[in-house]
Amino acid sequence: VAAVGNHKFDFALTPTVRDFIRAVSDALGMELSADDPEELLAQLGPIARIIGATLSNTANPTMLNAGYKHNVIPGAAEAMIDGRFLPGYEDELIKDIENLLPPGVVLEDVVNGIALEAPFEGPLIDAMGAAIRAEDPFGTPVPYTVSGGTDAKAFSTLGITCYGFLPLLLPPELDFSAMFHGVDERVPTSGLEFGARVMDRFVRSL
Template identity: 55%
Template sequence: MAPSDDTSTESRAEAEVVELTSQLIRIDTTNTGDPATVVGEEEAARWVIAQLEEVGYETTYVESGMPGRANVFCRLPGADPARGALLMHGHLDVVPAEPGEWSVHPFSGAVKDGYVWGRGAVDMKDMVAMTLAVARQFKAEGVVPPRDVVFAFLADEEAGGKWGSHWLVEHRPDLFAGVTEAVGEVGGFSLTVARPDGAERRLYLLETAEKGIAWMRLRATATPGHGSFLHSDNAVTRLAEAVARLGNHTFPLVMTDSVREFLTATGEETGLDFDPDSPDLDGTLAKLGSIARIVGATLRDTANPTMLQAGYKANVIPATAEAVVDCRVLPGRRAAFEAEVDALLGPDIEREWVTALEPYETTFDGELVDAMNAALLAHDPHARLVPYMLSGGTDAKAFDKLGIRCFGFAPLQLPPELDFAALFHGIDERVPVSALKFGTRVLDQFLRTC
């Protein structure tokens, strides 16, 4: 079902979601990872509170561990309070953006060429705006969902959630009282694939799993000395060799349930053979377009060196050298991954975890999945919902600690030619206006039947 250009039948939520997205983007909520330089989270949270209280919600404002790390909660009572509540969550922070690299200012929230442009347009102020628009409509029109719905707008996801979801789970579990399931990022977006008969099919990717995040610091220690001498015991050389071994290593292919189900469903639609034993599996994946970067990264663990630090003067050999490595680990692979890393690094390299967040995986079944599928089919009769694993991480890692079953479902019907994966943390991040309206319709339907 193609998006309609007829605005006369738009719901209240559809009519305001584009402007809500634009206004959110205009609030610079850059999260540098350094609490001293984070900006805008409190301003965005106060703005969200104003939108919610305008239609009658009672809101709770919580700072997670330090001033300005702002979170907003509200609850919409459902018809059956005995049922477990549903958490609809989104984060307010965004990664940094360099204005000189963009064709529009990254915090302009510009609406042009059928898109809303700016940092956060897909990660994830689009979903925040869609959720907010539906929440406002339900309260204003007196809609009662089948179960309690808790709306949460959170801080610090882009730096791992230490001063956001993880702090809240540890210190304020009462805010999640009665919640059994949760919906957030990154899923629900469409992937258009070609069928063997030449027709196109839209698959909507439901996130049922995500890799673990393990940021690792490596340190080499050796004998310092003068840069002009012969020097066989050099910390920089030792570290560089170890980092190169790790960075060039390919970890073994591991087929998790979520990835296997995604490849099976995609193979059924495309006729492609995603044989895990094929030496050309990566080449077959490439035929799926930009999504292949995400899927390929969920077939194995990864360890990518990202930072190096050593020395203080050109002619002084330093005593120590350090590196930071971004590791992403599949469910069930932590012990094997660490053993493999240690074997690659060797005994002379010290290793410590800077951040370690566990993987997450749930099954592709249940009433909530059925409700998401039905909501999609109501607005795209040719849709097919399929599970997949996210190569990154979300706040689901925190909510899993409370026994909450989590999914990524931010529904967007995307143009087939759009390189959606490249927009996450990318230059000229943008979301189609038609996709925002489509997603708002789907979320409206979903929350009426969840």
């Protein structure tokens, strides 16, 4: 279990992450590294916490279970692993985990999702950009991969292509990514008001 949790999976750039690097480089007027993940994350600053999990497969042991009584040696034990693979890298994740397991340990799927990518182009993307720039002339939509769960996985089975669009204007001193799912997670009301105006423009333009 520790071997899986401590394993560093290979660096991989999906098309969406490549597009993200290119778009952010253009927006900031600087060249982001597409070859060195450590350098790339250092260049990204606080948002590295969000982007880091999209540069490789990940696997985190989250649950352990064995035995039924404190003075009885368990006959078997199990560990739950939260494994997340990049689009197109499911086989690599399974193979890597299996190679880390000792003889006698069996890897089984409990929940198996899908990893999605969608092209960052078309009228919908153009409408997002126009809505943002109407409120922030320097605002630039960029594509990125979400490492968490998304309803897009379910909608994709119906042939629906989904895009996450969550406009939010945050002050530079707020380390928002460090607050995710924390007891003090928050955003300024001005940021929400900005997002509401952008979403209103976006929906009305469709």
